[in-house]
Amino acid sequence: MSMMPDQPGTWLHPTADGLYCGPGGFHIDPARPVERAVVTHGHSDHARPGHGAVLATPETVAIMKVRYGADAAGRFETLDYGVTTRIGDASVRLVPAGHILGSAQVVVEWRGVRAVVSGDYKRAPDPTCAPFEPVACDVFVTEATFALPVFRAVPAEREIGRLLRSLSDEPGRTHLVGVYGLGKCQRLIALLRHAGYDRTIHLHGALAPLCALYEELGVALGPLARVAPDGGRAGLPGEIVLAPPSALADRWSRRFTDPVTAFASGWMAIRGRARQRGVELPLVISDHADWTGLVRTALETGADEVWVTHGRDDALVHELGKHGVAARALALVGFDDEGD
Numbered sequence: 001m002s003m004m005p006d007q008p009g010t011w012l013h014p015t016a017d018g019l020y021c022g023p024g025g026f027h028i029d030p031a032r033p034v035e036r037a038v039v040t041h042g043h044s045d046h047a048r049p050g051h052g053a054v055l056a057t058p059e060t061v062a063i064m065k066v067r068y069g070a071d072a073a074g075r076f077e078t079l080d081y082g083v084t085t086r087i088g089d090a091s092v093r094l095v096p097a098g099h100i101l102g103s104a105q106v107v108v109e110w111r112g113v114r115a116v117v118s119g120d121y122k123r124a125p126d127p128t129c130a131p132f133e134p135v136a137c138d139v140f141v142t143e144a145t146f147a148l149p150v151f152r153a154v155p156a157e158r159e160i161g162r163l164l165r166s167l168s169d170e171p172g173r174t175h176l177v178g179v180y181g182l183g184k185c186q187r188l189i190a191l192l193r194h195a196g197y198d199r200t201i202h203l204h205g206a207l208a209p210l211c212a213l214y215e216e217l218g219v220a221l222g223p224l225a226r227v228a229p230d231g232g233r234a235g236l237p238g239e240i241v242l243a244p245p246s247a248l249a250d251r252w253s254r255r256f257t258d259p260v261t262a263f264a265s266g267w268m269a270i271r272g273r274a275r276q277r278g279v280e281l282p283l284v285i286s287d288h289a290d291w292t293g294l295v296r297t298a299l300e301t302g303a304d305e306v307w308v309t310h311g312r313d314d315a316l317v318h319e320l321g322k323h324g325v326a327a328r329a330l331a332l333v334g335f336d337d338e339g340d
């Protein structure tokens with residue numbers, strides 16, 4: 001569909017600050033402070049403080065304010081899913097990406113050419129956010145965090161079942177689960193609730209503010225309690241305690257009773273990673289598309305060009321090439337995949 005002279009690449013292109021839309025005068029998920037940013041979701045490698053103006057979903061704006069403060073941008077503007085707005089000469093619409101609460105694909109159009117910047121996304125169901133919606137486009141801009149055939153999603157429910165089985169097999173031990181604070185934490189809690197686990201879930205204090213925000217935004221998480229800062233000597237045997245990954249190995253974790261250390265992440269698909277981190281119970285729960293999901297999604301959009309922003313770009317570029325899609329790596333800097 002794309003044709004000269006309005007070919008993307010001229011009106012939408014990578015810069016040192018990130019992807020830039022010339023006719024709209026905005027960057028998408030810029031790595032450095034810019035005048036005008038459109039932000040796909042709240043993870044820190046996509047949403048950064050210091051921009052003149054930020055346009056994002058109401059949920060993403062709320063997340064940015066909790067994490068960085070209400071004055072983290074000169075101006076915040078919200079745009080609901082599915083509503084088209086104009087920025088400069090471009091039109092912009094946000095569509096669910098299925099990655100975390102508020103996560104969006106940015107649909108940009110200029111002179112009849114449509115590009116979709118998907119940010120981070122997944123195709124697997126997630127009770128804490130709206131599901132990914134494929135959008136037909138000329139250019140599809142994709143991540144490639146888990147773009148190797150070795151990354152194959154397993155149903156998250158199965159991993160939750162393993163956690164609950166371990167809890168009943170080892171009732172005297174605390175189950176200490178490492179989770180990233182935005183997205184993974186709340187998804188894990190919601191999945192436990194869906195599996196019928198209705199006991200209090202204990203949280204490291206650092207996880208509490210975003211859980212409170214999710215609840216405020218309508219995601220029910222059930223009974224939660226903060227682990228007291230000094231812990232006393234409660235030990236919490238037989239209970240589930242969630243903590244940021246960095247807390248798993250530090251002295252904070254020593255208060256618990258003979259803990260089973262678990263870690264919920266897409267990276268747990270690599271056994272060596274789990275061993276290296278001393279994880280006894282690796283839970284493969286990813287908020288990114290797996291290999292099949294990445295390839296299928298890119299083809300489903302019908303795009304004749306696919307740009308890969310970050311991650312394992314060469315495998316994906318090669319695979320899409322086999323399907324006749326012109327794919328190229330943008331190798332954008334500054335993405336470290338906070339959420340997985």
Ligand SMILES: [Zn+2]
Nearest residue numbers: 043099120339
């Ligand atoms: Zn993310």
Ligand SMILES: [Zn+2]
Nearest residue numbers: 045120335337
């Ligand atoms: Zn990311």
